[in-house]
Amino acid sequence: MRLHRRQAILGALTGSGAAGTGLLAAPALAFAAVAATPAVAAGLPSRRPYTLPRAEEWAFTARSGRRYRVLFSWPAGEVPEHGWPVLYALDGNAMFDVLTGANRFLPDDGQGVIVAIDFPLDEAEPDRRDFEYTLPSGEAPGRHGGADALLDVIEAELKPAIAGAVRLAPARQSLFGHSYGGLFTLHAMFTRPGGFSTYLAASPSIWWGGGVLLREADAFAALPPPGAPAPRLQMTFGELEGRPRPDAPRPPPGGPRRMMGDNVRQLAARLGKLEGRFADLEVREFPGETHGSVRAAAAGRAVPFAFQG
Secondary structure, three states, X not given: OHHHHHHHHHHHHHOOOOXXXXXXXXHHHHHHHHHOOHHHHHHOOEEEEOOOXXXXXXXXXXXXXXXEEEEEEOOOOOOOOOXXXXXXXXXXXXXXXXXXXXXXXOOHHHOOEEEEEEOOOOOOOOOHHHHHOOOOOOOOOOOXXXXXXHHHHHHHHHHHHHHHHOOEEEEEXXXXXXXXXXXXXXHHHHHOOOOOOEEEEEXXXXXXXHOHHHHHHHHHHOOOOOOOOOOEEEEEEEHHHHOOOOOOOOOOOOOOOOOHHHHHXXXXXXXXXXXXXXXXXXXXXXXOOOOOOHHHHHHHHHHHHHHHO
């Protein structure tokens, strides 16, 4: 009896049974869906249910051998004909629950898939976040410069695995990051503008590396308008991030100061002058929020911008 039931489940997920829909009905079913997908069979992550309903935790190992903790949630009900939109987010250990919560406050037909990426809870490598979220720069201290390698993992390995687990809308894929994650998000947009349809940079560390991101912005501005649909961009920050810190290091000559609000406004002003480069450009300040507390407010605004725009 158990064998017949498992065969029925696999048939429903892969569409080979009479009732096949390709939906994710429960975490156990999601695993079967990926296992039945030859395109990702060689790199299946280890998966288990997460504490939230309709959610999973993946132990994802990239081809490089580097391990990631991926938290994955999906809406209730049937997947739309053209697939669900998807939001990829960095700092998943901190952001997954709040992003999923904001998603589930939306109307049922306006929700999407959340894929939050982070490092395993037992990660022992020091400063790994600093390395994987930042750009190569001759003006930055410590380990840095791994952002492109992480982007490669997301594009070439994680995206196919998620697409094998649930039907997605290829033209509605978003990337969210806070702080160094916001730096990473803007770097992805400036250097690989076709990777996502929407970019959500919360309190981005534009100051990092002596202004290397601004040089990327200049190179982006020099490109011709894309033939594909223009991306959408949202940048947010907290009111209390816009004040100078007495202990902040002096910026290099001509480099941006470590002031989130001013840096975001200035970058938005530059990008807003680019004719036809953005389908939507939103800048939002959250009153009374600091660099840490603004994460919840930023997530609450990012999700509807990503899924309802």
